[in-house]
Amino acid sequence: MAGMASNQSKTPEPCGADPQRLRRALPSIDLCLRTALNDARLRHLGRAYLKDLARRVQAQLRANQAEEVEAPTNREQRLGQIIEQMAALALSDEPKLCRVVNATGVVLHTNLGRALLAEAAIEAVTMAAASPTNLEYDLSSGSRGDRDTIIEDELCELTHAEAATVVNNNAAAVLLVLNTLAAGREVIVSRGELIEIGGSFRLPDVMLSGGVRLREVGTTNRTHLHDYEKAIGPETALLLKVHPSNYRIVGFTHEVGIAELAALGRRHNVEVVEDLGSGALIDLSLYGIAREPIVGDSIAAGAGLVTFSGDKLLGGPQAGVIVGRRQLVERLRRSPLKRALRCDKMTLAALEATLRLYRRHDVEKALPTLRFLRRSLEEIQLVADRGRVTLQRRLLPQFKIDVTDGESEIGSGALPTVRLKTRVIRVSHPSMSPEAIAAMFRRARPPVIGRINDDAFLIDCRTIEDPGVLEVEFAK
Numbered sequence: 001m002a003g004m005a006s007n008q009s010k011t012p013e014p015c016g017a018d019p020q021r022l023r024r025a026l027p028s029i030d031l032c033l034r035t036a037l038n039d040a041r042l043r044h045l046g047r048a049y050l051k052d053l054a055r056r057v058q059a060q061l062r063a064n065q066a067e068e069v070e071a072p073t074n075r076e077q078r079l080g081q082i083i084e085q086m087a088a089l090a091l092s093d094e095p096k097l098c099r100v101v102n103a104t105g106v107v108l109h110t111n112l113g114r115a116l117l118a119e120a121a122i123e124a125v126t127m128a129a130a131s132p133t134n135l136e137y138d139l140s141s142g143s144r145g146d147r148d149t150i151i152e153d154e155l156c157e158l159t160h161a162e163a164a165t166v167v168n169n170n171a172a173a174v175l176l177v178l179n180t181l182a183a184g185r186e187v188i189v190s191r192g193e194l195i196e197i198g199g200s201f202r203l204p205d206v207m208l209s210g211g212v213r214l215r216e217v218g219t220t221n222r223t224h225l226h227d228y229e230k231a232i233g234p235e236t237a238l239l240l241k242v243h244p245s246n247y248r249i250v251g252f253t254h255e256v257g258i259a260e261l262a263a264l265g266r267r268h269n270v271e272v273v274e275d276l277g278s279g280a281l282i283d284l285s286l287y288g289i290a291r292e293p294i295v296g297d298s299i300a301a302g303a304g305l306v307t308f309s310g311d312k313l314l315g316g317p318q319a320g321v322i323v324g325r326r327q328l329v330e331r332l333r334r335s336p337l338k339r340a341l342r343c344d345k346m347t348l349a350a351l352e353a354t355l356r357l358y359r360r361h362d363v364e365k366a367l368p369t370l371r372f373l374r375r376s377l378e379e380i381q382l383v384a385d386r387g388r389v390t391l392q393r394r395l396l397p398q399f400k401i402d403v404t405d406g407e408s409e410i411g412s413g414a415l416p417t418v419r420l421k422t423r424v425i426r427v428s429h430p431s432m433s434p435e436a437i438a439a440m441f442r443r444a445r446p447p448v449i450g451r452i453n454d455d456a457f458l459i460d461c462r463t464i465e466d467p468g469v470l471e472v473e474f475a476k
């Protein structure tokens, strides 16, 4: 600031640009605070925050003083100006996390928060947030309980595993398993399964963090049972199978199935673990969705432990579920890492409620994830037609808005090659690029996140159930 002041010329200037007079006219922070506490728009705010607002406004005024042509020179006017700007700042200071419209058509969009919770799960979260619960309290004995008991029975029922536990997410689940069962020893993985999943989950890096040594076997496209067998030695702690999630190797390929791998592990007394990624609890092909590996099948095939995400195809909250042999799950529970990676009460409430929905005969209707994946074209068409009318009312007539065919992805590494037929609203403009239109929709309230395809901005209606959400306010 001092440097800025010395740059001012000495010739008389409009009073607003004179730093001396301006500084004299800046009221103290305390005076700003006292005045703000009498202002209807500001008095509900705390003192520390109001002082911070006053400092921010004053800093802005000092920074802009050179450009200010008609700055007030008396303290009264200055104070009024500062209070106005504080009120404007407080009003524009919206929460960072906000509701958006998922118009990408990607049902499990990691950047938009993946699975939407079912009604029952939302109620359970609210209950757990608002009331004390028996999170770790055994009501029959009146003594300390284990939070795993909340979800263990349901998970065992659904997967036929002996035991189950849950941590913060599937990355944490893999880390916990590797560290507990194989720290300082070797883990054998096929070169075709050394994957990276968006958002920095790279298997070799997770291995490093888990303190295990990676032993790669086979080639990118073909790995055989004898590749694993040859690599097994005194240092081997685990055979790990990883679902390739968001990519597929096609053509001249071979992989070893979990049943064969489990049999090999038994022969050599080595544990076998599978990271299923998404992992379906039920056969989705019964509901008209392409088949994704089922957790229970891997357990039946002899995997010692299986890990998968709570917020992918399962349709619940972010969590990493681990099911398998009791003795292995007990070892995980005793690890100090388990305590560091554990889930909170709201997650457990949502997960339990979600799992209980799988007991219903109409689970495919109760879970939003499955509902979105199964939507009929007719249903999507209705939303697209209503959405088109809404947007026509809200946008200038130069925008061309029509409804056409499209294809949606499932997302989050589930069924990466599957495309679902959908209907999209195409928005174009004679002088705006699709990127500029996308940016305009992102600036709307609530923001609408679409996608760009074939050089047009598209609103995929697969992930919109209520066309009313397109009644958005565009920024001026």
Ligand SMILES: *Cc1c(COP(=O)(O)O)cnc(C)c1O
Pocket (backbone or CB within 6 Å): 169, 170, 171, 172, 197, 201, 242, 243, 244, 245, 246, 275, 276, 277, 278, 308, 309, 310, 319, 320, 412, 413
């Ligand atoms: C998605 C995925 C993960 C990471 O799961 P998060 O729940 O996002 O931590 C790990 N492994 C595989 C195979 C996955 O598909």
